[in-house]
Amino acid sequence: MSIAFIGLDADDTLWHNETIFRAAQARFEALMAPFASPERIAREIDTVERRNLSLYGYGAKGFTLSVLETALDLSHGAITGPAMAEVLALGRSMMGHPIEPLPGVVAAVERLSTLGRLVLITKGDLFHQEAKLAASGLGAWFAGVEVVSDKTPETYSRIFARYGVGAGQAVMAGNSVRSDVLPVLETGAYAALIPYPLVWSHEVAEVPHGHPRFRELSALPELIDWIEVLAAT
Numbered sequence: 001m002s003i004a005f006i007g008l009d010a011d012d013t014l015w016h017n018e019t020i021f022r023a024a025q026a027r028f029e030a031l032m033a034p035f036a037s038p039e040r041i042a043r044e045i046d047t048v049e050r051r052n053l054s055l056y057g058y059g060a061k062g063f064t065l066s067v068l069e070t071a072l073d074l075s076h077g078a079i080t081g082p083a084m085a086e087v088l089a090l091g092r093s094m095m096g097h098p099i100e101p102l103p104g105v106v107a108a109v110e111r112l113s114t115l116g117r118l119v120l121i122t123k124g125d126l127f128h129q130e131a132k133l134a135a136s137g138l139g140a141w142f143a144g145v146e147v148v149s150d151k152t153p154e155t156y157s158r159i160f161a162r163y164g165v166g167a168g169q170a171v172m173a174g175n176s177v178r179s180d181v182l183p184v185l186e187t188g189a190y191a192a193l194i195p196y197p198l199v200w201s202h203e204v205a206e207v208p209h210g211h212p213r214f215r216e217l218s219a220l221p222e223l224i225d226w227i228e229v230l231a232a233t
Helices: 020-029 038-056 059-074 081-095 105-112 126-138 153-162 179-187 221-232
Strands: 005-008 118-121 146-149 170-174 190-193 215-218
Touching: 005 105, 005 153, 020 038, 020 059, 020 081, 038 059, 105 221, 118 153, 126 146, 146 153, 153 170, 153 179, 153 221, 170 179, 170 221, 179 190, 190 221
Parallel strands: 005 118, 005 170, 118 146, 170 190, 190 215
Antiparallel strands: none
């Protein structure tokens, strides 16, 4: 099977992301220590984020707004102006955090770009995701960039159609089973999971071990080998 379309996730597939969110949340938990335990703060942030996803979408901006809401809720409005300003500063630091590709990614992306149309498919804020791609130095290797509100089978099918390929000619690789694997397999395309040590709870799902169009890889360079195997079958 010849692969003509290669989709790649961005955050925690090409560069670190969840570690940045975890560090920001740890700083927020310390700031909110007078009002609640770290465990309760973490639970509340998760609840508020999930509730706000349909309004704010994914990414640092939505996270910051949800954290501000959490601060007001847990403190019953008693949190001070300087503390709120610190929360906003946390959000700005996340938006401006340096982007460094994960080990082996640069060479792998360059090689993958020669094997098919390489397209970045990511959730989050359009401005921030485009800025991160530019800062990574990887942009020149991509034939397209798709920033989407969510990753569903319908989303992937529309993208495949836009690039003129059938699902059987497409492969998607990323670190999220929920977003980068399961909906892709539903379309009839191939999907590769490249696990990252940290996973946001919203992205957790059961790995489809044994599925004929699924592979779990240890690093992005292994995707090259799998595509070449598919091409030979």
